Amino acid sequence: MVLISVDRYVAICDPLHYATKVTPKAVKARAMRSHIAAVSLQRSVSVAVKKSELKAAGTLGVVIELCFPQLNMSCWKTKRPLSYTVVIYIVLSFISLLTVTLNLLVIISISHFKQLHSPTNLLLLSLAVSDFFVGLLMLFQIMLIDGCWFLGNIMCSLYSAFDTIVTSTSIGIMVLISVDRYVAICDPLHYSIKVTPRRVTVCVSLCWICSFFLFCVLMRDHLKQPGRYHSCVGECVMVIKYINEVADFIFVFIVPITVIVVLYMRVFVVAVSQARAMRSHIAAVSWPSSSGVTAKKSEIKAARTLGVVIVVFLLCICPYFCVALTGQDILLNASSSAFLMFLFYLNSCLNPMIYAYFYPWFRKSVILIIKLQILKPGSCETNVL
Template identity: 75%
Template sequence: SKPGNEVELCFPHLNTSCRKPKRPHSHTVLIYIVLSFISLLTASLNLLVIISISHFKQLHTPTNVLLLSLAVSDFFVGFLWLFQIMIIDGCWFLGDIMCNLYHVLDCVMTSTSIGTMVLISVDRYVAICDPLHYPSRITTGRVQTCVSLCWICSFFYVNMMMKDNLKQPGWYNSCAGECVIIFNQNQKVADLILTFIVPITVIVVLYMRVFVVAVSQARAMRSHIVFVSYQRSVSVSAKKSEVKAARTLGVVIVVFLLCLCPYFCVSLIGQDKLLNILSDAFYLCLFYFNSCLNPMVYALFYPWFRKSIRIIVTLQILQAGSCETNVV
């Protein structure tokens, strides 16, 4: 019989193997089931957003191009959850190169999401604060260019940050079965400023301005509603739709900040001193869970998304000319 105090190793045949964290079997099974479910849900919901915006011509608007970019990064985050399960479980079995690839994809998707959130804030700022120039300034082509630049810059930024880790995969691992990347102090500070402090400041400042203007517009509409002619009522309803879109995307951004801030605040204070691996994993999972919440917000606030889901799920999308369907 095995002695009770025997340590479980990731690779029992290797002397250099990492030790598996001691955890009741029921806890491990629960972690696998919950995280696998969230992973599948995140990937499925975001795939519905991607198909909807890509397929239906009515949805090819500048704002929806930004939502498409966000859905693509969130879709990949859904798959990265599966690798996160392995890290939480304490043993990485896929080798050093796959470990690096996981961290590169993780960082690229994160920085792209943050960049897209900044672009969404700019889009809503121009739509609400300068509505007359919005159609000429914010075109689908320009937004597509900005989104492409956002993805390209994220790839370059992550490769610059991880260049030492990419040169020698597994260099910082203390035992076999570990998946670790190390950033020096300068890189940590730069990352905190570029992917948290600057973007969050821009988002908050722009949305505060949007909120103030939207409130003043709503008051102006209410006070002048009696005197509005037919022509002006058209512009008022256009403004109303922009304000509604700003409110919905405001919810997306608030949810994003609530999920993002705990993770970065812990990084700022110094997670090495404060947290064990499980609480660290909790903040990371909260950060990832934002990718699952975004499509749920669209489903709650966007009628076009609910219509699109019905058409996709009932397979009407396979009919000829379905891309012309009226979903707005």
């Protein structure tokens, strides 16, 4: 910009000598010197920042080292005690393995036994598939605990893409499950007409399509040039525009949680009303004390089940989206960011426990799977209900 202003000054104030003073060769030389000066300044500032970081870390007793020691533009990582690192990796790997195993058990159970081929279980199967992939993604997230990504920019973009698609799909299927339960409890007479396997399949397919569309909108720049927003070698971050982040917050968090809470509260009200009706009916034919106990147990069971669903979803999802929306994610270190992501992923580990584990057929199916009874001819006709 300075060179342009000088060029205009000479052209207007000294036009007779413009052709001799401003030549292509002179312009190239000055532009080259400006570029070299800028690069030198940038490198000196970068070195100064790195030295200041090392000095501050040394003062605090924290050991910092390069992800790639042979590269000057490498990212930094915190070197922790070996025992601490081993414990963290074991715990996170166990969570990942547990997520994959539980969801795989749900997938095998519903797919194999014909008695379980119902619309509701088809939703549980779809949820287990998306959560199964989330469990696999945890293995890549473990790599980011120390803040270093060793698989390159292309793999980083693919990881971010797959992460966006499967987590969004998992949340979407949770909404479908809440709709299914709402219709089943609040409108049981028309349930078989409104909720059919074909409609469930269409809705699940739309969930995956919408998640893919969301990924294309959020990751458009990353697809064009992987790693364009990385500040150093060994970094794996997804930078999106604020307006896109707000839209993501609304459609992936606000809308789903609103639908789930509203529908489940309606289900809770209906369940309590039915429990009270049963109490009135039992009181007319039985001892009051026994009817009161039965009704109370029904109300507590309904409140507990729905409370677990809502609270677990909020605890796992809220921290990630709240931090991202307020812009505080850029202030977090690699370990804190990785913890938020694992909390986000933890919901996929708990989903099969909430939606499947407490079904009696799931326990029977798991026993048959462990004993390899499903390998016998005709085992798909086994009565597990």
